[in-house]
Amino acid sequence: MTDDWRQVADRVRNWGRWGADDQLGTLNYITQEKISSAARLARRGVRFNLSIPVDAYGPQSAHGYRRNPVHMMTLDGGDADMSRALETQKTGGGAQEAEIIELWKGPMRYTDDFIVMPLQSGTQWDGLAHVYYDDRLYNDHPAASVTSAGAMRNGIEHVGASGGVMGRGVLLDVARHCGVRRLEPDVAIGPNLLDEVADSQGVAIEEGDILLIRTGWWTHFLDHRDGATWQKAAPGVSWKVAEWLHERRVAAIAADNIAVERRTPEIDNHVLLFHMLTIRDMGMTLGEIWDLEALAQDCAGDGVYEFFLSATPLLVTGAVGSPVTPVAIK
Incomplete structure (x- = not known):
């Protein structure tokens, strides 16, 4: 079991897929045609801000290297x-x-x-220079290319310079599908459950989609205002979802928890394995700490789980992540 993830890594690795100099990864799936089509999903003109407040009262209180703004x-x-x-x-x-x-x-x-503020202390994107293993970043760049001066390769500024992240957003409301306000601690959301949720919502996952996963876990922080407890044992997607995303050519994924994936490792001594597979191997940008509550309520009300989504990071040269104010428009 421990070695299975390396076989998955070999299957999902996108190095060279968009050329040796590519620094956008799976965001390449969002073409002009995809954006044009997604823009037509803004039928009602209703906007949903998916960001948490940028202030001193956020969830960053669990460790020393990140603090609230x-x-x-x-x-x-x-x-x-x-x-x-x-x-x-x-x-x-x-x-x-x-x-x-x-x-x-x-x-x-x-x-x-x-x-x-730490650039990844609130609602944010993880860039492609944020996670590595075996001394390599996405697209076979050396980890040493991230220096004290910033990321020489795979910096988040390439996303902003390309026009940002926008296109068809799809919400998979896992918590509502399971009949709960929020998932229990340590729940790992697998590919089969994601298929069930999509089927029950009547929505298809298409190439170039920006996928949003609602665990309901943000409500835990709102209820208790305890960042340490909120981060510990947070539910999220299983590392096995990486291959599911790869097969569907999803452009990016975001969630309402601390790390998109389940916070407690599914394999001993393999922390944030989903990050390793998606960011380092696939070149997929991950969005963390998104507030999906109002959007989810609206989607449940009208039965429409697709929308136009705009979520462009700051143009911070050499940064490995960025704050973002995502806006969904239905």
Whole structure:
């Protein structure tokens, strides 16, 4: 069993499929024709924001290398008299003071802010430089091509520069199909269950689709506001779903949990095996921590589980992932 996943890796590996220089992977399945067809799915003009809030109250509290975003003001409403104070002090300060004095000579005042955050602390895409094994990234690039300066290969900026991620989105509401608000901890969603859900919803998975998986697990965080517990034992797809996605030529997959896949390893000492197969071997971008609740409610109401989806990452040069504000339009 332990070695079975390497046989799957050989079968799903897309290295060279779109050329030796490709850095988009399965997003190549989203053609102009696919986007044009998907745009016609926006029939009602109803929009669903699938992002969680970017603030200090998110789910990143379980480990040291990721933290919730920190938002800080550089200028606020209490700074309205700054120019007067600077001019009065005659400090002979630098260009910044001179700029503020000049800008605020008249009645105009402004506020300004910045944010410090791990790029993958909230609703986000995992890029193709995010996961590797055996010292190789997607398309046989060396893991050492990701340096302290960023990813020299497979950086997330290639996705943004290509026009982003948009096309036909399909929601598979696994939790609702199972008759529960959310799946139990440690549930592994296998290919057969995904087929059952698609059949029951009357929706077909097509080449180039962006597949959304609802486990209902985001409601666990909303109920308890405990990021550590929310991340631990989260349900998700089985690593065996990688081959299912490969056969259907799915472009990308996202879910409402921490890692798309089941958080507890299905094979001992093989953490995030689904990540290894999809990102490193298939070249598939993964979306994590998406809020699918309102969209799922609407889909259940009208029986339509397909929609136009736009989810373009930030154009951060050399980044291995990116925050995203996905919008589904029905």
